[in-house]
Amino acid sequence: MPITRIKTGIPGLDELMEGGLIPGSAVLVAGHTGAGKTLFCMQFLWSGLQKGEPGVYISFEQTPEELKDDAIIFGWNFDAYERKGMCKIAFYNPFEIADVNKIITDEIAKVKAKRVVIDSTSIFAMYLNDELKVREKLYKLVQKLKQTGCTILMTSEILEESKGFSRYGVEEFVADAVIALYYAGLGGEEYNSIEIRKMRRTKHARGYFPLEFTPEGLKVIKK
Numbered sequence: 001m002p003i004t005r006i007k008t009g010i011p012g013l014d015e016l017m018e019g020g021l022i023p024g025s026a027v028l029v030a031g032h033t034g035a036g037k038t039l040f041c042m043q044f045l046w047s048g049l050q051k052g053e054p055g056v057y058i059s060f061e062q063t064p065e066e067l068k069d070d071a072i073i074f075g076w077n078f079d080a081y082e083r084k085g086m087c088k089i090a091f092y093n094p095f096e097i098a099d100v101n102k103i104i105t106d107e108i109a110k111v112k113a114k115r116v117v118i119d120s121t122s123i124f125a126m127y128l129n130d131e132l133k134v135r136e137k138l139y140k141l142v143q144k145l146k147q148t149g150c151t152i153l154m155t156s157e158i159l160e161e162s163k164g165f166s167r168y169g170v171e172e173f174v175a176d177a178v179i180a181l182y183y184a185g186l187g188g189e190e191y192n193s194i195e196i197r198k199m200r201r202t203k204h205a206r207g208y209f210p211l212e213f214t215p216e217g218l219k220v221i222k223k
Contacts, residue, residue: 003201006115006151009047010040012220016205017196021177025200026142026152028121028172031181035192036211036218037155040181041117042067043217044153046076048115049087055115056107057089060123064089074217085111094123100137101144108148116145120155138174158182176200181211194220 005020014020021027031037045055059067067089068078081087088111092103100123108116121138145152154175172178177199184191192211196204210221 007047007051009043009050010218010220012209012222013194016209016220017199018202018204021151022199022201023151024146024149025176026146026154026174027177027179028154028156028175029179029181030156030158030172030197032158032183035158035181035183036213037157037181038062038067038070038119039213039218040179041119041153041155042071042076043074045087045115045117046071046078046217049078049081052086053114054086054111055117056087056104056111056113057117057119058104058107059089059091059119060094061119063091074215076217087111088113097123101141104141105144105148108145108150113148113150116148116150116152118152118154120157122157135174142174172197177202182208 003018003022005014005018006023007014007020029037029040031040041057045057048055057067071078078087078089082089088107090107097103104116104118107113142152158180178197180195180197182193182195184193192213193208194211195208196206212219212221
């Protein structure tokens, strides 16, 4: 039976992965600095709100004001949906958190979220030096969130010298899918691209596709 897919809201992307994301899956959105990870996630959340799907954005790096100010440039007024109780954009200081799992599940319950963004997974390594413990914490979080039925995006930074898809090399193993965003600046020109590195139960396109920043948000360009 065909799987009903969750649309990302990013033009040109869903058709590269059989119509969208698998409902209830955990997706790692990895990328270089400036590659568009936060914009990708905000666009995903906004798209869901247009379909009546409540969403939560948990940030451990930027404040809600910063995120919403960036979003309004694209015409995305998250304040209006927060007033309706359909959306929550929240910031938590990673050095003051005792139980990450509870914080996130509580925020999901408040708005009955269907889409969740965690920005970023670096929180786990701020107080865990052991790779095995980081993987264990991430695995437990992902499993806990999957029980809610939400479709989850988690961001992670790809270091310039890294061959992996996350800062700590473990996030890609606990995720159901990995979408990588790349940025390159050569000779005064900027180039952005996107790659669907893996996606379980999905016949997805292979290779790199141009990614454009438009006044309406991100857009994937066909080769």
